[in-house]
Amino acid sequence: MPRKVMTMIPIEMFLILSAALFCIGLVGVLVKTNGIVILMCIELMLNAANINFIAFAAYLGDALGQVFVLMAIAVAAAEVGIGIAILLNVYKAKKTTDVDDLTILRW
Amino acid sequence: MMDLFGLDLTIINDVVKELMPIMPQVILIIAAIIVPVFGYGKRKGITAWLSLAAVTSALALTIFLIYDSYSGSFLNLFEFNEFTGFMMLIFMLVLFLVVLISLTESENRKHSGEYFSLLFVATIGMTFVAGATDLITLFVGIELASISSYALVAFRKNDPRSAEAAVKFLIIGGVSTAISLYGMSLLYGMTGTTELAAVADYLAAGDFTWVYIVAVIMLIAGFGFKLALVPFHAWAPDVYEGAPTPVATFLAAGSNKMGFIIFFKIFLIAFVAAQTVGGVPELQWLFAILAGVTMTVGNIIAITQTSIKRMLAYSSIAQAGYVLIVLAVATEYILAGGLFHMMTHVFMKGGAFIVVAALCARGIGEYISDYKGLAKRAPLVAAAMGLFMFSLAGIPPLAGFASKFILFSGAVTAEGTWIWLVALAVINSALSLYYYARVVKAMFVDKGATTEKIRVPHSFKFAIAICAVATVAMGLYLGPIMEICEAAAAAFFAMV
Numbered sequence: 092m093p094r095k096v097m098t099m100i101p102i103e104m105f106l107i108l109s110a111a112l113f114c115i116g117l118v119g120v121l122v123k124t125n126g127i128v129i130l131m132c133i134e135l136m137l138n139a140a141n142i143n144f145i146a147f148a149a150y151l152g153d154a155l156g157q158v159f160v161l162m163a164i165a166v167a168a169a170e171v172g173i174g175i176a177i178l179l180n181v182y183k184a185k186k187t188t189d190v191d192d193l194t195i196l197r198w
Numbered sequence: 199m200m201d202l203f204g205l206d207l208t209i210i211n212d213v214v215k216e217l218m219p220i221m222p223q224v225i226l227i228i229a230a231i232i233v234p235v236f237g238y239g240k241r242k243g244i245t246a247w248l249s250l251a252a253v254t255s256a257l258a259l260t261i262f263l264i265y266d267s268y269s270g271s272f273l274n275l276f277e278f279n280e281f282t283g284f285m286m287l288i289f290m291l292v293l294f295l296v297v298l299i300s301l302t303e304s305e306n307r308k309h310s311g312e313y314f315s316l317l318f319v320a321t322i323g324m325t326f327v328a329g330a331t332d333l334i335t336l337f338v339g340i341e342l343a344s345i346s347s348y349a350l351v352a353f354r355k356n357d358p359r360s361a362e363a364a365v366k367f368l369i370i371g372g373v374s375t376a377i378s379l380y381g382m383s384l385l386y387g388m389t390g391t392t393e394l395a396a397v398a399d400y401l402a403a404g405d406f407t408w409v410y411i412v413a414v415i416m417l418i419a420g421f422g423f424k425l426a427l428v429p430f431h432a433w434a435p436d437v438y439e440g441a442p443t444p445v446a447t448f449l450a451a452g453s454n455k456m457g458f459i460i461f462f463k464i465f466l467i468a469f470v471a472a473q474t475v476g477g478v479p480e481l482q483w484l485f486a487i488l489a490g491v492t493m494t495v496g497n498i499i500a501i502t503q504t505s506i507k508r509m510l511a512y513s514s515i516a517q518a519g520y521v522l523i524v525l526a527v528a529t530e531y532i533l534a535g536g537l538f539h540m541m542t543h544v545f546m547k548g549g550a551f552i553v554v555a556a557l558c559a560r561g562i563g564e565y566i567s568d569y570k571g572l573a574k575r576a577p578l579v580a581a582a583m584g585l586f587m588f589s590l591a592g593i594p595p596l597a598g599f600a601s602k603f604i605l606f607s608g609a610v611t612a613e614g615t616w617i618w619l620v621a622l623a624v625i626n627s628a629l630s631l632y633y634y635a636r637v638v639k640a641m642f643v644d645k646g647a648t649t650e651k652i653r654v655p656h657s658f659k660f661a662i663a664i665c666a667v668a669t670v671a672m673g674l675y676l677g678p679i680m681e682i683c684e685a686a687a688a689a690f691f692a693m694v
Contacts, residue, residue, distance in 0.1 A: 113380055120373055129369055136376030143383035151390045159334055166341040173345050174368050177352050181361040193362040196436040
């Protein structure tokens, strides 16, 4: 059944979508200064990898990729949970979540 | 058939037998669940002692399994062999030292249950990485270790430096996770399986299609962040400086080793698999260049540092560069040398950080200038610190010299043109003596403002003593430990 779908939409389309999503996320991390937005951009990058996994899993007719995605989603959720807590903590300490204002530790 | 009150006890036997390969982790998992419960009770000191008991039993069990040359696998996801055992030994030793110095740590008193629980969870993640035979185990293990480390770095909630370090660690760690996950997805697409052996075969073929190149770059970049290799190292000094010092000890002595295991499991196995056709020279040269750049930049920046924690962080980066030589050369002997260096690094770097933590606990600052005249104020601690510094620089007859000697000699005797890399490493070692000796000079030669005695807490004294004895003993009497390293390296090469 999945193979039939894949014959209609070639795998390249999925890979191009995921590559585009990954690049948008990476540019967002590099350009944005708000900590929360950066966390969202990291989510974009993780989900780009997830799209890859799902596309390959469907294309190969193999369930392992989908298992990997479940793990990756759980990990991403944990990471955001900790991330928001850390940003809240920094907001309490400095009244900002702007990462450009974090300038105590410098070489 | 054993039975008790009509219950069939053989089932317990079966469960234990099935769980045997991950038994040390099972102990830590149980402890990680139970310890926070006691943190809510009236007597909070009990969490620390309970943690110490748990880590001691896990450590003892690991040593027993190694001594028994036990090997077994769990669900095709985790394999316990000599290599896994050796790495687990390293992680358990680090955890033991960190729990020991956290016994009297007053700043963690309020949430000590959570603190120890997070330490356990991070160590569980690392040990699962050590025995991973599948990309899924590897990924989940790395993330388990990383995510708990973010929380640990932020643990001193009211300290803005701790908060800032945690944000930097979180963002860089998250990006590196995403990059390496993308690389893993490409590997999965090319091989159709998530087994590390299949991945190694694919990398060993070295066909350099665009997917191969993108996947390799993403894996090196993603995991390079975790290991703090030089283009990806900027977070490490900030995090080590901002984190509570016991946590910095844990990160510098422990998590850093996890990065090496990932590189070994993905790339070194591929290089070994391709050895009959001359390895994958392009990638091995890439690692040689990364090693050279990492050690040089780490050492040069370390010279300019005034904060002792930042200096130790840059020295960690430089030491990572030395161990990276293993990936370039890829022989069994040099892997044994690399593992030996990782073991000695635990005690040298761990010991140095513990001294810093002990002095912090007594109100001494974190700058090298604060250490002036320390030899008069705390003679034994200063002597131990001197020992660690000279060992890190590689002065005979200390452990750092022995492990560096074996590491470098492995590169010299191997086939291939790695003499230049060894020459660079030796020059770097000489360079590093400058900034290590500066600490020793501050402690022993310079006059301090006061000669008032410092009394270091007992648990710190004990931890420093363990590190100092290990640093001297492994340098003078390296037979037994080298035997374990060689067995570990042989087990690693047998996995191909």
